[in-house]
Amino acid sequence: MxxxxxxxxxxxxxxxxxxxxxxxxxxxxxxxxxxxxxxxxxxxxxxxxxxxxxxxxxxxxxxxxxxxxxxxxxxxxxxxxxxxxxxxxxxxxxxxxxxxxxxxxxxxxxxxxxxxxxxxxxxxxxxxxxxxxxxxxxxxxxxxxxxxxxxxxxxxxxxxxxxxxxxxxxxxxxxxxxxxxxxxxxxxxxxxxxxxxxLGPNRARELERRVEDLAESRAGVLDAADLERRRIERDLHDGAQQRLVALAMNLGIARATLPDLPAEAKAVIDEAHREAKEAIEELNSLVRGLHPAVLEDRGLDAALSGIAARAPFPVELSVDIGQRPGATVEAVAYFVVSETLANVAKHARADHCRVHVVRGPAPVPSARGGDLLRITVTDDGVGGADPARGTGLVGLHKRVGSVDGTIKIESPLGGPTVITVELPCGL
Structure with missing residues (x-):
């Protein structure tokens, strides 16, 4: 009812x-x-x-x-x-x-x-x-x-x-x-x-102004995050890393100057010395992943050369950027190449990789600048890379999208895999 x-x-x-x-x-x-x-x-x-x-x-x-x-x-x-x-x-x-x-x-x-x-x-x-x-x-x-x-x-x-x-x-x-x-x-x-x-504000102008404010706020957040990464890198390099190096040196001196120690004590010192060196190496990798000092001092070409030299397979690197882009764009480009080469080493089973970085005009110039930083990474691995099946490519998408960049992945089964990233240099 x-x-x-x-x-x-x-x-x-x-x-x-x-x-x-x-x-x-x-x-x-x-x-x-x-x-x-x-x-x-x-x-x-x-x-x-x-x-x-x-x-x-x-x-x-x-x-x-x-x-x-x-x-x-x-x-x-x-x-x-x-x-x-x-x-x-x-x-x-x-x-x-x-x-x-x-x-x-x-x-x-x-x-x-x-x-x-x-x-x-x-x-x-x-x-x-x-x-x-x-x-x-x-x-x-x-x-x-x-x-x-x-x-x-x-x-x-x-x-x-x-x-x-x-x-x-x-x-x-x-x-x-x-x-x-x-x-x-x-x-x-x-x-x-x-x-x-x-009588009210122009909606189109308000939306345009809002977009500009959000873009400036996001740029400020990215700059602040980049500065924070640099601070953490300096603190790790000047603090924890130096302490680990001193510890490894002391353990090495103890092993060399105390030959009369029991075998059990020598084994403990040898194990501690080995773990200290491994911790130093892991910390070095962490510091390079945060913000390598060479990127700030010598630019993207030198930083990417270091990544290519440490890769477990031959990497053909070509960098032609002329004028350096902004620090935020350089950091994102470094992260893209580093993460991509790490994914290739883990999953692609590739024998060779080629990295090409070039700066050129955008097809449609934007308000932030008409140039784009194009990064192309090609490997001869097994292919089949799918962003939906792993967090590595998802992280690349998020990091590239943070600066209004685009990423395109072509990875058919059997290879080759081609990852193309475009970053606006005006940020």
Whole structure:
């Protein structure tokens, strides 16, 4: 029974919420009617311009409209906020408030003329719409209550009997009362859409500015992360690594200068010495993976040469970049080559690998710069590399995407595998 009664109850609730006596109807009516006094300065200026064109007293009201533009804008925003509950965002002003140069910049601003477009075009139309709504309510009440007006009249002026004309007028007045709230709601929605487009900020410009802010914020985060990696690399190199080197040296000296130690003690010293050297080697690999010092000192060519020399297979390296890209792009390029060669060594079973790095113009120049750093890594392994089956290629995608780069992987079964990465040099 509750399910069957749900639809009639919702219908009844909807009808009462949109009836002529509902708060929804009176709110929209008050909002549209409030457009009339808000448009009076503009209507006065337009009237004076039409009736007295040319220089003279007729030009004073239009000039007042131009001067009162900011005040009219605040008035309209208050109308939307107080009567409709709609907050129209403010527009950031260009130029100063009192300086002539600032006023000139403000008058040349696109946002200023959009607001004047609202005041000179939409505001008068909104006032006319408000007048139509008020008249609809007035004529609706007058027509629906026509029999009441007749009984108020003196007896000798009443029309004898019931008239079909009066019945039609009463029905028309009732229909007009039912339509008036919807007419007010329609005008309110149109006015709100126009205000959002003209009184508020330009959506396209706001999105463009937001994208620029996000790009700058991301660039700052990347720079901060790169600086943090460099700090960790320095701390490991100057701290833990030096301590491990000293420990290995002391163990080596102890093994060489204490020949009379028992065999068990010598075995322990030998094992500790071997583990210390392995820890140093692992720490060296970790430091190089974070941010190698040679990358900062001598650039990408020297850093990649070190990676190629340490690879367990022959690597043909070709680097032609001319001017060095930004530090963040260099770090990402180093990571891409290092991680790719590591994946080749683990999974590809390749006998040879070729790395080609070149800097050249982009097909479509961007705002960050027209050059791209192209990295191509080719191996003669078994192929079949799939980003969905491992975290190595997923990490490459994320690292390349952090600088708006692109990565393309071609790895058919049987090989060869070709990984092409393009990084914007303007970052």
């Amino acid at each position: 509750a399910i069957r009664g749900g639809a009639p109850r919702r219908t009844y609730t909807w009808i009462t919420a949109h009836a002529p006596w509902s708060a929804w109807a009176w709110r929209n009516t008050a909002f549209t009617a409030a457009a009339i006094p808000a448009a009076l300065p503009v209507l006065l200026g337009l009237t004076c311009t039409v009736t007295a064109p040319g220089p003279g007293p007729g030009t004073i009201p239009p000039l007042l409209v131009l001067l009162l533009g900011p005040l009219l804008t605040r008035l309209q925003r208050s109308r939307f906020r107080a009567l409709l509950g709609l907050e129209v965002p403010k527009v950031e002003r260009e130029g100063g408030r009192l300086t002539p140069f600032g006023l000139v910049r403000r008058m040349r601003s696109e946002a200023t003329w959009r607001q004047y477009g609202y005041h000179l075009l939409v505001s008068p139309l909104a006032a006319v719409a408000g007048a139509l709504v008020v008249l609809a309510w007035a004529f609706g009440v007058a027509a629906a209550c026509i029999y009441g007006w007749i009984w108020i009249l003196p007896t000798e002026t009443r029309t004898a009997g019931w008239s079909n004309d009066y019945d039609a007028i009463t029905c028309g007045g009732a229909l007009l009362l039912l339509a008036a709230p919807w007419l007010a709601a329609l005008f309110a929605r149109l006015d709100a859409a126009a205000a959002a487009a003209l």
